[in-house]
Amino acid sequence: MMPIESLRPARRTRPASPIAAALAGLAAILACLPAAAQPAADAVLRDFRPSGDFLLEIDGQKAEGAEIYRSERVAAILVVTSKLPTPVLLQPRVGSVETVGLMSLARRPDGSIDVLADAELGSAGRFTHDGENVQFTVGGKRVTLKPKPYLLGLQQAEDLLADKPEYARLASDYRPYEPSVEKLQATGRAIKVRVYFGSWCPACGRMVPPLLKVAEQLEGSKIEFEFYGLPTDFQDEPAATADDVHAVPTGIVYAGGKEIGRIDGAAAWRIPETTLAEIVSGGA
């Protein structure tokens, strides 16, 4: 499994050649400049983080590689794609569509984007929406922003992290409880954990990422993880019915093909590695 951090936007790495080392030194000096010399972010239009909730279509075609960002401060969406002349800022409530110069965006080391304080926003009209799909026109192109289809069926952790940058960020920030991880790493039993989740489910968005980090740390151990995406009406889903799943997320733990316990309920998901360790050791 790819390290969770590698699925976040790339950071600068230490160069190897002498020239590159000199440039890196210059960059280090520049980085020590007073804060006033750094590009200042707009007071409101900042902290745009990658969002995995949307799909972009331009003139009816899926725009591969489009980056959609969502502000954590105000209700605003930033669309960055080479298939449009400039990045586009959408502001719900007023339904406005504005263009933003690419040089007016600052990408931060943590992958977030700020609109710079001196950015000039160009009006590009208004968007329409039906509650789900948002449509607008920019540069003569018909643009549709729609909810990304839910992840359904069996998924690997990498699929989840690639599809949901929010999961990757939360997983990266999570610090598992080491004693529980060590206990799990030391187990001699072949364990499989199937996690039923909903990519539409906000609670899953908070509870599943920590387990993704735990899964990464247990790479190479006898514990395997798989993730099964359920639809919103999962009560009628055969897989959920067969495994008696009533809520998501639910993690079912198997040893030798037999269920030995579940990660079920908010309390169990609070520190999932500890819950899993208790199940594996037979203490749950």
Place this chain on the structure above:
Amino acid sequence: MAGTTHHSPPTWKRAVGYAGALALGAVLLVAAYAKALDPTTFADQITLEGLDFLLPAAAVALIAIALEVGLGTALVLNLRRLWVLVPSALLSVFFIYLNARAWYLNATGQRTEEACGCFGNLVERTPAEAFWQDLALLVVPLALAFVGRPRPGQPGYRAVPALRTAVAVLATVFAAGFAWRAPELPLDDLATRLSPGTEVMAICAGAEPQRVCFDAVLPELAEGEHLVVMSGLENPELTGAIDRLNAYSLDAVPAGAPALWLVNPDPIEAQRAFFWQWGPAFEVREAPPALLRPLYRTLPRSFLVRDGEVAETWSGLPPFDRLASAPAGDGTPIAYDRPPES
């Protein structure tokens, strides 16, 4: 035959009978009290059961509450006459019938609890459990209440004891008036599970292992100061105040005012539509209806939390003017650059 005199029943029979009447009367009074505090919800249940075929649900609710209080009071006052015991028996049978019907409809799939989002069905008490519990609470005391009851011809027998009957009638009238006015009275703290001092994280719904508590919805409430607004996303009082909520969130919260959260029982599609329609500058969280329902009589309802404990509650939206240190309370839309609305 006229003029026949009966001996009074033995003391132990009268005691057993009164114990039964007292128990049944207490059950009816407690049930009526809960309904009277929130007659709107009771009226909704009447509509759900299809019992509003003769009169509007609100009227049926008032009559039912008044009847329960009148009979309950009469039983507590040991007014064990047939004109009290028979209606009490009919009322008890009716409640048991409703539970049995719900059990049957549930068992045959004709009525299912609405699943909501991540948390699935949260059922505190299954229809079967409700049926058996009500059977035990109603039938046993009812049967006992008939034991050793006063009968015509016994010494001192009066068919309608004046004082106790007057008290029961007064209680009936008072109950009807109270239930009629209750929605307008400031009774939310009394009528719901949310009041100052409540530990928010202990507010739960459903049975294990599907039990969901507030810490699954808003774990952030455990520490610090938070302002929580509960509302449906299409509530006009909420949507009419979005600019005030946004201004509070953008101006007052960074200046130190409690963080603002909107908790709602609506599905993901409604949350998406809310985002695009109203552009909230605060976090919106979904919660299962079963978790929220015991916390309000009407929405919106708001509360302030400090380190996991409810500090204040408000019917409707909170007083942003008082809570904000920044000038967010005058209703002025937020001031970041954007084109004017057409």
